[in-house]
Amino acid sequence: xxxxxxxxxxxxxxxxxxxxxxxxxxxxxxxxxxxxxxxxxxxxxxxxxxxxxxxxxxxxxxxxxxxxxxxxxxxxxxxxxxxxxxxxxxxxxxxxxxxxxxxxxxxxxxxxxxxxxxxxxxxxxxxxxxxxxxxxxxxxxxxxxxxxxxxxxxxxxxxxxxxxxxxxxxxxxxxxxxxxxxxxxxxxxxxxxxxxxxxxxxxxxxxxxxxxxxxxxxxxxxxxxxxxxxxxxxxxxxxxxxxxxxxxxxxxxxxxxxxxxxxxxxxxxxxxxxxxxxxxxxxxxxxxxxxx
Amino acid sequence: xxxxxxxxxxxxxxxxxxxxxxxxxxxxxxxxxxxxxxxxxxxxxxxxxxxxxxxxxxxxxxxxxxxxxxxxxxxxxxxxxxxxxxxxxxxxxxxxxxxxxxxxxxxxxxxxxxxxxxxxxxxxxxxxxxxxxxxxxxxxxxxxxxxxxxxxxxxxxxxxxxxxxxxxxxxxxxxxxxxxxxxxxxxxxxxxxxxxxxxx
Ligand code: SF4
Numbered sequence: 001x002x003x004x005x006x007x008x009x010x011x012x013x014x015x016x017x018x019x020x021x022x023x024x025x026x027x028x029x030x031x032x033x034x035x036x037x038x039x040x041x042x043x044x045x046x047x048x049x050x051x052x053x054x055x056x057x058x059x060x061x062x063x064x065x066x067x068x069x070x071x072x073x074x075x076x077x078x079x080x081x082x083x084x085x086x087x088x089x090x091x092x093x094x095x096x097x098x099x100x101x102x103x104x105x106x107x108x109x110x111x112x113x114x115x116x117x118x119x120x121x122x123x124x125x126x127x128x129x130x131x132x133x134x135x136x137x138x139x140x141x142x143x144x145x146x147x148x149x150x151x152x153x154x155x156x157x158x159x160x161x162x163x164x165x166x167x168x169x170x171x172x173x174x175x176x177x178x179x180x181x182x183x184x185x186x187x188x189x190x191x192x193x194x195x196x197x198x199x200x201x202x203x204x205x206x207x208x209x210x211x212x213x214x215x216x217x218x219x220x221x222x223x224x225x226x227x228x229x230x231x232x233x234x235x236x237x238x239x240x241x242x243x244x245x246x247x248x249x250x251x252x253x254x255x256x257x258x259x260x261x262x263x264x265x266x267x268x269x270x271x272x273x274x275x276x277x278x279x280x281x282x283x284x285x286x287x288x289x290x291x292x
Numbered sequence: 293x294x295x296x297x298x299x300x301x302x303x304x305x306x307x308x309x310x311x312x313x314x315x316x317x318x319x320x321x322x323x324x325x326x327x328x329x330x331x332x333x334x335x336x337x338x339x340x341x342x343x344x345x346x347x348x349x350x351x352x353x354x355x356x357x358x359x360x361x362x363x364x365x366x367x368x369x370x371x372x373x374x375x376x377x378x379x380x381x382x383x384x385x386x387x388x389x390x391x392x393x394x395x396x397x398x399x400x401x402x403x404x405x406x407x408x409x410x411x412x413x414x415x416x417x418x419x420x421x422x423x424x425x426x427x428x429x430x431x432x433x434x435x436x437x438x439x440x441x442x443x444x445x446x447x448x449x450x451x452x453x454x455x456x457x458x459x460x461x462x463x464x465x466x467x468x469x470x471x472x473x474x475x476x477x478x479x480x481x482x483x484x485x486x487x488x489x490x491x492x
Contacts, residue, residue: 040312040314041312044457044459045419045457045459048419048422048425049421051422051425052419052421052423052425055428056424059424061368061369061427063421064369065355065356065368065369065370066371066423102357102368104357104369149373149420165491166488166489169489173485177477177478180398180399180473180474180477181399181417181420181474182398184397184420220492221492225489225491228490228491232484232487236480236484237476237480238473241397242469242470242474243469244476248477272421273421
């Protein structure tokens, strides 16, 4: 029988992996950045990043002192036997992981300023029931510990619909220049286009934090848009930590939803180089795997 | 150029640094972020003596992750926080307290740059996110002041050995590396906006 404890244990493990190890696609693309950068100050930053990654792995310490506000994206099989305890398990796992790893206690009550010290609170950690697989009997939880620095520079705006994709390009390039060195570049940039505020933002967020570097949108036109935006952003020359250089964006991911004739919502979300994520898949018999 | 420097920093050593230079710092650094800066300003306004001496010293924009073991504090992770928020105060802090080096990330503005020129100081950046690497060069917590502000906001007096790489981002000639990079990217943006996307 699948118990809540099993889910808690699997998720605590997942939070550890996500906080300590950078996913291979992110590491590889940082390596490519180091291969092409020539400016010594920029290279010094990238070399420090790699030293830091090695130390984090060796000491089993979180990569960055900002261990983020934990977000969980759930894909649930409708036949998974313990759906009723999933949310409780995620909150409990957050408390345990905060104590054991340890994570920095980041959640703060915006009304009173109180920090409960365990990374939980009203709507925290952030839990998103993202997808239901009608025939599945498994639970897939993608864990994203995202820091404040890169979340801070996100942009949302409504553009005149007549401007179309050129308008989107303008919003994205403006956002990157304005963000400068603040989101710890090189970043992964997610762009969402939709008819409503929430859809644009949630698409952009998922593009930034879930999709793997190098993955392209299945539609050729959007795939081309992603590549051209990425190349243009890299022409801006902000570089690692704003030291100037050829790589400002590790990648750009775009997704869209049909809009309303009057609205053209555009959101841009940044993910810093410390792009931490891990996916825990739990089978109905309690066996689980963690992938990055 | 690469330099190894020790605190207290001499004006001559600091004035020799240029943007893009890399520094490894040994000695004592003081963490201070928003709340500590606000309190320093209050002390200055009231003409009160600070409980620590920053002359020739280095301020670090950092809210560390600390742990108390057997009565001793240790820093587990100590990367920089975004410096932009401290722009409000730093010029005056450099002027009145004789700080020679400010360490952070993300860049600082005109007022800080002016103070660096006038009083002989630099702004350097440590790699954002490299919290474990930073903790490696923090050998000891010497003291902590103003713990009532909370752990991240308190002033931690840290003994560091070869703390770096610190890249000089504002030097005492008034050059501001990150601002220059962002201004250049803004110019390039105007060009890119004239170049249309070519989509299938
Ligand atoms: S932006 Fe990312 S890498 Fe930079 S300090 Fe925040 S969490 Fe760490």
